[in-house]
Amino acid sequence: MTDLLHHPLVEFTAEHAPLQFINERGERVENQQNAQFVRYLEHLNVDDLKNFYRDMMVVRRFDIEATALQRQGELALYAPLLGQEAAQVGSGQALAASDMVFPSYREHGVAHTRGMDMAKILQLFRGVDHGGWDSFEHNFHLYTLVIGSHALHAVGYAMGIQQDARMTAQRDAAAQHDAATQHSDAQAGAHFGDADAGEQGTTQPQADASSPDSASAAFRGDTSQDASHTGQAPQEAVMVYFGDGATSQGDVSEALGFAAVNNAPVVFFCQNNQWAISVPNSLQFKAPLYLRGSGFGVPGVRVDGNDVLAVHAATRWALEHARHGNGPVFIEAVTYRMGAHTTSDDPTKYRSREEEAHWRAKDPIDRIRLALEAEGAWSETDDAALSAELEGFGEYLRGYVRSLGAPEKSSMFEHVYATENVLVSEDKAWFAEYEASFVDAQGEAQ
Amino acid sequence: MTATVSDTTAETTQRLPFAKAITEGLRAAMRRDDKVMLMGEDIGKLGGVFRVTEGLQAEFGDHRVVDTPLAESGIVGTAIGLAMRGYSPVLEIQFDGFIFPAYDQITTQLAKMHYRSKGRIKLPIVIRVPFGGGIGAVEHHSESPEALFAHTPGLRVVSPGSAHDAYTMIQEAIASPDPVLFFEPKGRYWEKGPVDLSVGPRVEAGTLNKAAIARAGSDVTMVAYGPTVATALRSAEAAAQEGISIEVVDLRAISPLDTDTIVESVRRTGRCVVVHEAVSYMGPGAEIAARVTERCFYELQAPVLRVGGFHHPYPVAKLEHDYLPSLDRVLDAVDRVMAH
Ligand SMILES: Cc1ncc(C[n+]2csc(CCOP(=O)(O)OP(=O)(O)O)c2C)c(N)n1
Ligand SMILES: [Mg+2]
Numbered sequence: 036m037t038d039l040l041h042h043p044l045v046e047f048t049a050e051h052a053p054l055q056f057i058n059e060r061g062e063r064v065e066n067q068q069n070a071q072f073v074r075y076l077e078h079l080n081v082d083d084l085k086n087f088y089r090d091m092m093v094v095r096r097f098d099i100e101a102t103a104l105q106r107q108g109e110l111a112l113y114a115p116l117l118g119q120e121a122a123q124v125g126s127g128q129a130l131a132a133s134d135m136v137f138p139s140y141r142e143h144g145v146a147h148t149r150g151m152d153m154a155k156i157l158q159l160f161r162g163v164d165h166g167g168w169d170s171f172e173h174n175f176h177l178y179t180l181v182i183g184s185h186a187l188h189a190v191g192y193a194m195g196i197q198q199d200a201r202m203t204a205q206r207d208a209a210a211q212h213d214a215a216t217q218h219s220d221a222q223a224g225a226h227f228g229d230a231d232a233g234e235q236g237t238t239q240p241q242a243d244a245s246s247p248d249s250a251s252a253a254f255r256g257d258t259s260q261d262a263s264h265t266g267q268a269p270q271e272a273v274m275v276y277f278g279d280g281a282t283s284q285g286d287v288s289e290a291l292g293f294a295a296v297n298n299a300p301v302v303f304f305c306q307n308n309q310w311a312i313s314v315p316n317s318l319q320f321k322a323p324l325y326l327r328g329s330g331f332g333v334p335g336v337r338v339d340g341n342d343v344l345a346v347h348a349a350t351r352w353a354l355e356h357a358r359h360g361n362g363p364v365f366i367e368a369v370t371y372r373m374g375a376h377t378t379s380d381d382p383t384k385y386r387s388r389e390e391e392a393h394w395r396a397k398d399p400i401d402r403i404r405l406a407l408e409a410e411g412a413w414s415e416t417d418d419a420a421l422s423a424e425l426e427g428f429g430e431y432l433r434g435y436v437r438s439l440g441a442p443e444k445s446s447m448f449e450h451v452y453a454t455e456n457v458l459v460s461e462d463k464a465w466f467a468e469y470e471a472s473f474v475d476a477q478g479e480a481q
Numbered sequence: 482m483t484a485t486v487s488d489t490t491a492e493t494t495q496r497l498p499f500a501k502a503i504t505e506g507l508r509a510a511m512r513r514d515d516k517v518m519l520m521g522e523d524i525g526k527l528g529g530v531f532r533v534t535e536g537l538q539a540e541f542g543d544h545r546v547v548d549t550p551l552a553e554s555g556i557v558g559t560a561i562g563l564a565m566r567g568y569s570p571v572l573e574i575q576f577d578g579f580i581f582p583a584y585d586q587i588t589t590q591l592a593k594m595h596y597r598s599k600g601r602i603k604l605p606i607v608i609r610v611p612f613g614g615g616i617g618a619v620e621h622h623s624e625s626p627e628a629l630f631a632h633t634p635g636l637r638v639v640s641p642g643s644a645h646d647a648y649t650m651i652q653e654a655i656a657s658p659d660p661v662l663f664f665e666p667k668g669r670y671w672e673k674g675p676v677d678l679s680v681g682p683r684v685e686a687g688t689l690n691k692a693a694i695a696r697a698g699s700d701v702t703m704v705a706y707g708p709t710v711a712t713a714l715r716s717a718e719a720a721a722q723e724g725i726s727i728e729v730v731d732l733r734a735i736s737p738l739d740t741d742t743i744v745e746s747v748r749r750t751g752r753c754v755v756v757h758e759a760v761s762y763m764g765p766g767a768e769i770a771a772r773v774t775e776r777c778f779y780e781l782q783a784p785v786l787r788v789g790g791f792h793h794p795y796p797v798a799k800l801e802h803d804y805l806p807s808l809d810r811v812l813d814a815v816d817r818v819m820a821h
Contacts, residue, residue: 111617111798162798165620180621181579182551283550284582311551313527319550385526441799451793458762462791466803469813 051323053337053369056344059397061405075348075355081412087128087343088403088413089421091120094144095400096425097153098374100432101143101160105378109436110160116141118341118373121399122306123276124148125346126368129354130274132174137189137275140178141306145276149173154435163439182277183284186303189275190290193299193363196271272357273301274350280311282327283319291331294363302353303328303365306340308372309394313385328365340368341399371397444470494677500533500670502644503609505678506651507534507571511541513681514569517655518545520556521573521609530575531611531670553583557608561590564604569655577612577664578621584629591660592635603658607651612640613708613758614805615668617798624795625759630662631736631768639689640664642710642731644674646693650733652682653689661689664735666708692739694746698728701815702746702753704769706732709756709806716811725819735765743769744776751782752818756806761789783821786814 054072055064098115105113116123119141127148130136138145147153151173158164159178166177179185281287282305294301307324309316320327325337334356338349346368353364371394375382382391407413448463497505511517519534525548528535538546549556553574560570574580580587587608594602614623631638637659641647647665654661695710696717705713710731717727728746732739747753753773755766766787773785788806796804 112619159619162617162619164797180619181581183582280551283552283555285552285554286582311522312530313523313525314548314551318548379530384528442797444800444803447791447796447800447804448793456792458792462793466791469810472813473809 051325051337053339053367054345054349055339055342056348057342057402057406059402061402061409063406069345069348072345072348072352075351076344079344079347081410084344084403084407084410085412085417087124087347088400088407089424090124090128090147091144091343091400091403092421092425093428094120094124094147094153096428097143097147097432100429101157102374102378104157104433104436105160110157110378111162112377112379113157113160114141114377115372115374116143118371118394118399119306119308120144121343121403122340122346122368122370125343126274126276126304126350126366129347129350131271131354133271134354135174135176135189135192135271135273137176137185137192137273138178139182139185139277139281140180141278142178142276146173146175149175151175154432157432157436158439161436161439163442183281183286183290186275186277186281186284186287186290187293189273190294190297190299190301190363193273193294193301193357194297196273196300197297200270270300270358270360272354273299274304274354275301276304276306278311279305279307279309279316279324280314280319281305282324283311288331291328291333291363291365295328295332298360298362300357300360301363302350302357303333303363304350305365305367306370307367308340308370310372310376310382310386312376312380313382315386323367325365325367327367328363333363333365335365335367337367337369340370341397341402343399343403370399373398494675496673497644497648497676498671498673499641499644499647499666500531502648502674502676503533503651503665504535504537505676506648507537507655508540509678509681510571510652510655511537511545514655515545516567517569517571518547518563519571519573520547520549520560522549522551522556522575524548524573529573531667533609533611533665533670534573553579553581554586557583557586557591557606560606561586561594561604564606565602569605569607571607571609571651571655574608574610576618576622577610577624577626580608580610580626583608587630587636587660587662588633592633595659596635604660605655605658606660607654607657607663608661609651609663609665611667611670612664613666613668614795614801615708617801619798620795623801625664625757625790627662627664627735628759628764631765635660636736637661637689637734638664638736639734640666640707641733642666642693642695642705642707644672645676645680646731646733648676648678649680649683650689653684656682656684657689664707668708669711672711688733690734690737690739692733692742693731694728694742695731696727696729698726698750700726700750700752701818702728702730702743702750703811703815704730704732704743704753704755704766706735706757706765708758712806712808712811713756716808716815719808719812720815725815727815738768738772740772740776743773747773747777748780751780752821753777753781753785754788754811754814754818755785756788756811756814757790758805759790760792761787762792764789783818786818788814 054069056069058064098117101113102115104110123142123144127145143153143156155168159166170176305324325335328335336349338345349366353366356364448459451459523530524534525538525543525546556572560572563570591604594604613625627638630636641650654663696714703713713729717729720727728750730743730746755769757765766789770785788810
């Protein structure tokens with residue numbers, strides 16, 4: 036295992052073959068490469084696999100509903116994640132609740148695995164807020180639309196985690212020193228032992244597995260942490276999601292550099308969905324993306340992004356690597372944006388039907404379903420229950436979106452600064468007076 | 482490299498959407514000079530997210546209409562090198578809010594190279610920026626950052642207010658030996674206007690820094706550019722019904738500023754209202770108001786008023802029409818200057 040941690044590139048450089056556990060036909064794959072990652076799947080049982088499938092189906096339903104709502108004029112825009120469900124659900128479920136996620140703008144599936152109500156995301160696409168959810172409620176930060184910027188935020192946040200640990204160590208050392216000088220007897224040791232009570236730190240948040248909004252949150256905890264051994268609380272990790280196009284931004288390279296020299300506990304999760312709007316990989320970079328970090332000293336792994344198990348295993352490995360002080364990791368999840376870039380986009384202008392068909396055959400949901408069926412793990416009863424759940428979810432989403440009224444006009448002026456600001460309050464007062472001057476609100480002639 | 486304008490398209494005036502007028506201006510400039518090349522994200526096969534470069538890669542090839550990697554700093558930075566090598570890059574920044582990764586290259590490099598090289602290096606680069614709001618977009622897609630660039634010596638900042646100006650001004654910007662920020666009012670892209678395709682760049686006439694009187698009037702001078710020219714014209718129409726005569730000055734350029742045309746107008750009307758979508762505070766209107774006050778102090782019958790963006794980030798789509806300078810807000814300012 037240490038070999039893998041220290042030289043992960045060696046295994047894959049030769050042919051750039053992505054890590055895979057389930058192929059397109061739903062068959063289990065066993066090879067030398069994935070043997071190294073098997074241990075990251077060992078904790079999964081059949082119910083967990085079914086939960087992967089369910090989560091992916093829920094996410095896809097969300098995508099279908101949101102796309103329809105946009106077409107009906109209920110949303111101004113929508114960015115579909117169709118085809119990227121495995122990359123998002125598989126990676127999202129590898130995270131611990133205490134880990135922090137910095138998403139791009141298409142990570143609706145990751146939001147779901149964090150336990151966030153995906154309906155909230157639609158507020159952004161309806162144009163009633165800029166996201167505005169509480170980043171710390173589910174440790175899922177706001178969407179970032181400016182490509183690549185958030186990679187630096189993620190690294191900085193990870194540096195903060197490191198700083199916390201240093202500060203704590205310093206304080207503990209100081210306390211120990213004080214204690215030692217004041218009572219040079221066994222008392223100091225007893226106190227220190229108290230603070231160390233490993234169980235507190237190692238307790239993983241165990242969400243209720245029957246919770247409807249994140250079926251499989253139960254195994255989000257990283258069982259591979261051996262905190263009891265070190266007596267240290269497991270370090271938090273950070274994950275940043277971005278696309279193939281984003282790798283061209285300077286901010287992403289800068290983030291890799293900062294992460295590397297700081298040995299920051301951050302995982303760079305790149306969903307290579309082959310396209311950046313109309314720009315294909317070939318116009319964006321020349322070397323396989325998973326190698327991108329290597330020049331910075333950040334190891335990389337390429338994974339079949341449409342294989343939920345491969346994604347899950349690789350992400351668990353990467354998080355463990357980061358968490359244990361081994362520094363950042365770069366994951367390239369090879370997947371495909373099966374839909375348009377956004378509802379404003381027309382992919383027929385730049386890619387072929389053949390290409391789309393080629394990838395449709397690699398649908399991430401089909402293969403896990405085939406695998407479940409082959410293993411006799413999915414019954415008609417399961418199907419009926421899931422359909423009912425999805426119908427209910429669809430209805431909920433439609434109702435939620437339609438019930439979103441326009442925000443208060445005066446809300447425009449809120450939260451510009453943390454403190455009272457005369458420039459804002461002047462404008463706000465002017466606007467209020469102006470609005471009041473319309474005796475009968477006629478609406479604008481424009 | 483030199484002009485082969487003989488094959489220019491229709492000699493008659495056509496009604497074209499604003500966006501397509503720019504397409505035709507780009508086409509004409511590219512036919513005239515094979516050193517002109519386009520660079521940007523999604524501008525080739527897709528023709529740009531607003532289709533402004535549609536058909537140009539098919540006509541000129543992918544070495545002259547280049548889909549770049551997704552990196553604005555890279556686009557502007559490499560354009561500087563290309564310009565040093567004799568090319569005239571015309572760059573597209575996909576949306577106003579995405580120009581900032583390139584802000585360093587634009588302000589520390591592009592703006593200063595001529596000065597630092599004692600005039601030896603000219604960078605005839607045009608940066609096209611679809612800007613402004615009103616399209617129901619998500620954040621970073623509706624902003625008006627022109628003042629940030631107008632504040633930087635070494636850059637020219639322009640914004641056409643009509644389809645015909647869009648067609649000619651893009652050619653003039655390309656012909657300019659100085660770098661030009663070319664702000665395109667994306668909310669007006671699909672509004673049609675007459676475009677005389679036989680007109681080439683009017684560089685000699687200096688139109689790139691010459692404001693136009695878009696409508697003559699005698700009571701109030703209304704200064705606008707880009708997206709607000711149409712708003713100003715509509716408000717002039719509405720005010721005329723109430724017997725108020727508004728003169729609309731379409732600035733065309735924000736830097737340099739054609740102060741003479743504004744001053745000449747305000748001396749006649751005695752009143753001035755500036756309308757732009759950019760945040761009012763430290764915005765172009767502040768500079769215009771200062772200059773008008775400096776030069777027309779004794780002719781002014783009312784304080785110069787600004788109608789612009791409030792002091793907060795561009796709001797959500799559902800509120801943008803309360804934020805943008807609407808017809809009502811412009812007329813409200815007219816009422817206030819007329820009350821003096
Ligand atoms: C700095 C910046 N430049 C340009 C854009 C416009 N834009 C939005 S998405 C996108 C393509 C992103 O591609 P990729 O990183 O592969 O992510 P994907 O959309 O495929 O998930 C572009 C160019 C932007 N949002 N931010
Ligand atoms: Mg992509």
